[in-house]
Amino acid sequence: MSTNSGDAGSGRFRALGSRAALGAAATLTIVATLGAMLHLAVSAQREIARADREVRMRAAGQALTSAIDQAGRFALAQAETVARRPAVQKALAANDRAALMELSQGPWTYLKEQAGVTIYGFHSADLRYLLRVHKPESHGDDISSLRPMALAANKTGRSQVGVEIGVSGLVGVRGIAPVRLADQRIGTMEVGLDLQPILDQVKALTNAELAVVLSRSLAGLSGGDATTGDLLVTSTTNLSRFSAAIRGGRAPIARETEIAPLDDGGDGTLLRLPLVDFSGRLVGNLALIASFPEQASQEQRLRTDLTVAAVVGGIVAFVVFSVIAFGVLRRREEDA
Numbered sequence: 001m002s003t004n005s006g007d008a009g010s011g012r013f014r015a016l017g018s019r020a021a022l023g024a025a026a027t028l029t030i031v032a033t034l035g036a037m038l039h040l041a042v043s044a045q046r047e048i049a050r051a052d053r054e055v056r057m058r059a060a061g062q063a064l065t066s067a068i069d070q071a072g073r074f075a076l077a078q079a080e081t082v083a084r085r086p087a088v089q090k091a092l093a094a095n096d097r098a099a100l101m102e103l104s105q106g107p108w109t110y111l112k113e114q115a116g117v118t119i120y121g122f123h124s125a126d127l128r129y130l131l132r133v134h135k136p137e138s139h140g141d142d143i144s145s146l147r148p149m150a151l152a153a154n155k156t157g158r159s160q161v162g163v164e165i166g167v168s169g170l171v172g173v174r175g176i177a178p179v180r181l182a183d184q185r186i187g188t189m190e191v192g193l194d195l196q197p198i199l200d201q202v203k204a205l206t207n208a209e210l211a212v213v214l215s216r217s218l219a220g221l222s223g224g225d226a227t228t229g230d231l232l233v234t235s236t237t238n239l240s241r242f243s244a245a246i247r248g249g250r251a252p253i254a255r256e257t258e259i260a261p262l263d264d265g266g267d268g269t270l271l272r273l274p275l276v277d278f279s280g281r282l283v284g285n286l287a288l289i290a291s292f293p294e295q296a297s298q299e300q301r302l303r304t305d306l307t308v309a310a311v312v313g314g315i316v317a318f319v320v321f322s323v324i325a326f327g328v329l330r331r332r333e334e335d336a
Contacts (some may be wrong), residue, residue: 056235068198072163079191092186093181095130105133117193121135123154127142127144150190153188154178154187164277174278175191211239211287212284212286213286219281248264251285253284256273268290
């Protein structure tokens with residue numbers, strides 16, 4: 001009797017071990033499957049987020065370039081309108097600064113207040129700055145070697161529009177129109193806008209930080225130091241962040257559109273667009289930095305939900321397969 005009881009107990013123990021092993025194997029299979037699904041789902045979510053960031057960064061970049069182009073068209077339209085006024089043509093032909101000032105004061109005041117115009121002036125035929133309406137005390141200086149955009153308009157007799165680098169290194173949008181009297185070129189007229197208000201406007205629309213980054217070597221500017229090297233931030237909505245990116249070597253000049261993580265310990269994405277002047281020469285980059293914290297929170301929620309699902313699924317699988325295994329082995333015992 002004792003031998004039979006021992007054999008029966010041993011058999012039940014082996015049966016329980018078999019049921020536990022079968023349940024554990026099934027559970028591991030389910031958990032491994034759910035873990036693989038978790039990995040694939042998170043990877044897919046990251047790819048979707050990356051594509052979404054790229055689309056949104058490109059849209060922000062397009063908003064910036066469109067705003068700059070629109071400012072250029074506006075500046076040129078104003079310059080050409082002024083250049084066609086007969087009274088302006090006669091005053092410029094006579095180098096009459098007082099008459100030009102009287103004709104310009106009203107339009108200049110309005111454009112400065114309503115459209116952010118910062119440059120409004122006239123160049124003589126010999127490429128001297130006859131009148132800066134925005135700075136009337138400064139005049140008569142030779143700009144032939146300092147203002148290639150004005151030189152191009154003067155020599156070709158064609159209007160010029162686009163980005164130009166000033167003597168101080170600041171970048172602005174300019175429109176310069178030849179002024180003619182009886183088919184004779186008598187000078188040029190320019191209207192200009194600074195880029196800083198444009199950056200501020202685009203930031204309000206896109207919530208991205210923006211900067212104009214010049215390469216001194218490409219733009220023909222002197223200077224530079226060990227901190228910033230060849231690069232110069234001329235206008236920005238966040239000087240400290242872009243300066244840190246430049247010092248860390250994370251924002252070199254790009255010759256084509258580039259989007260990449262900022263890699264500064266945060267979740268920022270950096271977009272760099274080529275910045276070309278009116279002649280088509282690459283002089284630097286338009287840079288944008290944007291963060292997408294909602295994507296990180298979405299990924300964390302997805303990871304948490306799927307992890308919980310995997311754990312619960314593993315527990316349920318263990319219980320279910322243990323019950324099934326118990327029933328199967330019990331029937332086998334009864335049949336035996």
